[in-house]
Amino acid sequence: MMKDLRTFSKNNILVSPSVLAADFAALGEELTKVEQGGAELIHLDVMDGHFVPNLTIGPALIASLRKKSNLLFDVHLMITDPLKKIDAFAKAGADHITFHIESDDDPVETVNAIHAAGLTAGITLKPGTPASALKPVIHLVDMVLIMTVEPGFGGQSFMADQVAKAPEIRKMLAEAGSSAHIEADGGVNSENAVILAEAGVNILVAGTSVFRHPQGAKFAIDGLHDEAKYLPR
Numbered sequence: 172m173m174k175d176l177r178t179f180s181k182n183n184i185l186v187s188p189s190v191l192a193a194d195f196a197a198l199g200e201e202l203t204k205v206e207q208g209g210a211e212l213i214h215l216d217v218m219d220g221h222f223v224p225n226l227t228i229g230p231a232l233i234a235s236l237r238k239k240s241n242l243l244f245d246v247h248l249m250i251t252d253p254l255k256k257i258d259a260f261a262k263a264g265a266d267h268i269t270f271h272i273e274s275d276d277d278p279v280e281t282v283n284a285i286h287a288a289g290l291t292a293g294i295t296l297k298p299g300t301p302a303s304a305l306k307p308v309i310h311l312v313d314m315v316l317i318m319t320v321e322p323g324f325g326g327q328s329f330m331a332d333q334v335a336k337a338p339e340i341r342k343m344l345a346e347a348g349s350s351a352h353i354e355a356d357g358g359v360n361s362e363n364a365v366i367l368a369e370a371g372v373n374i375l376v377a378g379t380s381v382f383r384h385p386q387g388a389k390f391a392i393d394g395l396h397d398e399a400k401y402l403p404r
């Protein structure tokens with residue numbers, strides 16, 4: 172059964188652990204661990220060595236993980252040409268695809284292709300890109316992802332100056348008649364989750380702070396879920 176992001180309440184925090192911080196030799200077990208720990212999504216970071224300097228995973232690995240997990244597959248494409256890869260990721264079992272506004276492809280065409288493949292669509296922006304750059308496409312997306320690190324690597328420090336984009340994006344969404352989810356990604360942990368929730372971010376991507384938490388993944392996920400009390404009502 173495919174999971175549909177649009178059916179999740181925005182009054183709760185959803186947790187999307189990033190596989191970049193997981194043990195790649197035991198990825199199936201790592202997904203089971205966070206699923207049993209209460210995570211709703213799993214964040215799959217795809218990098219092409221071109222849009223960002225790093226190389227990570229592709230559709231083949233995602234297809235084999237699909238057989239092991241019922242989590243909502245939250246695919247974050249850090250690639251130059253997302254459009255021609257949509258079908259491959261849809262076939263592999265992605266439930267949701269987020270791509271970068273800085274990529275080469277037309278954003279409206281790309282969102283339409285994601286929807287045509289039966290998935291929900293997200294748009295994201297690098298820290299240096301203003302929220303206003305999302306204008307041409309924001310009314311069409313199911314999620315906006317705010318990058319709180321420079322995309323490319325896990326384990327970086329949270330950029331607090333990016334949090335101000337959340338109310339700005341919420342306002343743009345409201346003006347477009349949309350109540351899309353807002354996700355944040357990069358250096359997220361139980362401390363900065365408070366200001367993210369207060370700013371209206373309801374999906375938290377967390378790699379290092381979940382998979383490498385000294386008290387275990389479940390403890391970390393519970394802590395992130397607890398920040399739902401700070402969401403604007």
Ligand code: DX5
Binds near residue numbers: 325378
């Ligand atoms: C960065 C990735 C993030 C990152 C998150 O390019 O998009 O998803 O892996 O990992 P942490 O939480 O360790 O910053």
Ligand code: ZN
Binds near residue numbers: 189214215216247376
């Ligand atoms: Zn990511």
